[in-house]
Structure formats: structure tokens, C-alpha cells
Amino acid sequence: MDRIRVKASATSANLGAGFDVLGLALDEPYDVIEVEPADRLAIKVIGVGSESIPLDPERNTAGLVAKEMGRDVLITIYSGIRPASGLGSSAAPAAGVAFAINELFSLGYTREELVPIAARGEVAAAGVAHADNVGPCLLGGLTIVCGGQAESLEMPEVGVVAIMPDVKVSTRVAREALPACIPLREMVQNVGKACMLVAGAAKKDPYLIGRSLADSFNEKYRSPLIKGYEGVKAGAMREGAYGVAISGSGPTMIALCPRDRAKAIEKAMRDEFLSYGISCESFVTRVGRGVKII
Numbered sequence: 001m002d003r004i005r006v007k008a009s010a011t012s013a014n015l016g017a018g019f020d021v022l023g024l025a026l027d028e029p030y031d032v033i034e035v036e037p038a039d040r041l042a043i044k045v046i047g048v049g050s051e052s053i054p055l056d057p058e059r060n061t062a063g064l065v066a067k068e069m070g071r072d073v074l075i076t077i078y079s080g081i082r083p084a085s086g087l088g089s090s091a092a093p094a095a096g097v098a099f100a101i102n103e104l105f106s107l108g109y110t111r112e113e114l115v116p117i118a119a120r121g122e123v124a125a126a127g128v129a130h131a132d133n134v135g136p137c138l139l140g141g142l143t144i145v146c147g148g149q150a151e152s153l154e155m156p157e158v159g160v161v162a163i164m165p166d167v168k169v170s171t172r173v174a175r176e177a178l179p180a181c182i183p184l185r186e187m188v189q190n191v192g193k194a195c196m197l198v199a200g201a202a203k204k205d206p207y208l209i210g211r212s213l214a215d216s217f218n219e220k221y222r223s224p225l226i227k228g229y230e231g232v233k234a235g236a237m238r239e240g241a242y243g244v245a246i247s248g249s250g251p252t253m254i255a256l257c258p259r260d261r262a263k264a265i266e267k268a269m270r271d272e273f274l275s276y277g278i279s280c281e282s283f284v285t286r287v288g289r290g291v292k293i294i
């Protein structure tokens, strides 16, 4: 094989209480990434937000991954995920390139083993090697990452509505909004919610998953960065969403819902943002299955 082309999709990290641990793969939007052997490591970016994506391999998540894997390659990223929106835009190229290099050079890593390698690419974007976006991007479904290990659970069939208000919140800034310590009571509530969410996926119970999205950490400290958050969430719940969460570090909000309610929920959430004078992009999708060769 002299060149490989993969589809690496958007992801939604945290899912409320699962801060830096849980992540959900989405089917759309996605990046298409091509990788081919070259004399030196180089990166080209075309598409959504390309002007804000660094070409220097040291500052690009995909470049750091290729360096980590010790391969000189030309990486072409056809970007389809808006940067700094909370949908894992920096993770998709990292996961995509880890997967592509593994296939191209027949390195023999499992998808699970690629998770910590791809996570180190995130240092270029977030300053830390968090795996809660690269995990679901590689494995699909609902992913749990912990101490370099990654596990994935199949989700029940749900619709996913994502609303991206026209506001930029970088992961770095959103991480600074979080306290270093939280009260014991909040910690206990969050552990409970995260465990209930995983139980919901294991039991294929979308109502339990939805109820478990409300947390007292990510939402409490980061929702003030998203003007209109409470109204938008209420609009989605009124139209039948199972639950709502900030996607990753925001400002995108996602609602999980019955698939036949998704369009009405999308409209309600958009209308709420507009009532605060905030324009937004939005889309309806489903749970993704992980990076694949196309």
C-alpha cells in the first residue's frame, strides 16, 4: 500500500459527569485524512477552519502522532469539523493518522492500543494528552478511557442533535474555567452520574443515559461560558430529548433523543439561541462506529 485514506469523525467528550473519561463517537461531521510515505514529515490542510490549523508538525495533533510513531509521511487533512467548537476537531486528525500509519506500515497495534498514542497528539491543541475524543474516534460508540486503557460500549439507537453557537471557546480556556478541587458531595454525585450513564449504555436504556447527562461539574462551571445555555437545554427537553450536555469543552451543546424527535429538537434549540441574538450552525446525526478506511 503506498497511500491510505480514512474517515475520522467528530466526537463528543465528557457527556456531563464523565469529564476526561467518557466520549461518544458521532457519525458526522468528519475529516478525510490521507497519509503517504514521504522524505520528511509534512502536513497539508484543506477545508473547514483550515486557516486556524497549524501546519508545523510540532503544533499539529496529527503531526505529533506521526512523530511519536517515528514515521516520515505526508498528511493531507480534508477538514470537515469546525475547530474549537467542542466536537473533537483536534482529535480526529490525531486518531485518523494513528490508525492510518498503523495500517500503512502494518504495525499491528489494536485500536485500543492506538488510543494512548493518539492522545499524546492532543498536547498540541489542549496542552494535555486527554483521550476522551481520540478514544471514541478510534473505537466508536460510547468510550471509557482511564489510565491509558480504553473500553467501548455499543449505544442504543438514538438521535444526536448538535448545536454550535457562533462563539469560540478553546479547550484551553474552558479548562481554566474549572476549579482544581471540588466538594466531596459534588464528587460523589458525579461519580454516580457517570456510572449510571455507563449502566444506561450497557442496558441499552436511552432514558437512563439521558437523565445521567446532567452533572454538577462540567455544566456547573462551563455553562456560564455559553450564553443562553439554560433556555436552549429547556427547549430541547420540552421537545422530548432524553438529555442535554455541553459537548467536550463547548460551546457546542448536544441532545440525545428519539430519532423521530431530532428535527423538532434541533429547531427548538436554534430558536432559543436566536432569541439571545446568537446565530448557530446545527446538525442531526447518529452514534458513530469509529475510524475506517474509505
Ligand SMILES: Nc1ncnc2c1ncn2[C@@H]1O[C@H](COP(=O)(O)OP(=O)(O)OP(=O)(O)O)[C@@H](O)[C@H]1O
Binding pocket: 011, 013, 052, 053, 054, 059, 060, 061, 062, 082, 083, 084, 085, 086, 087, 088, 089, 090, 091, 093, 094, 124, 125, 126, 133, 169, 170, 171, 172, 247, 248, 249, 250
Ligand atoms: N490537526 C488539528 N486539527 C484541528 N485543530 C488543531 C489541530 N492541531 C492543532 N489544532 C488546534 O486546536 C484547536 C482546536 O482544538 P480544541 O481542542 O480547542 O477544539 P475542539 O477539538 O473542537 O474541541 P474539544 O476538544 O473540546 O472537542 C484549533 O484551533 C487549532 O489551533
Ligand SMILES: N[C@@H](CCO)C(=O)O
Binding pocket: 013, 014, 019, 020, 021, 086, 088, 130, 132, 133, 171, 174, 175, 247, 248, 249
Ligand atoms: N475532556 C476535555 C475534552 C475536550 O474535548 C475537556 O473537557 O476539557
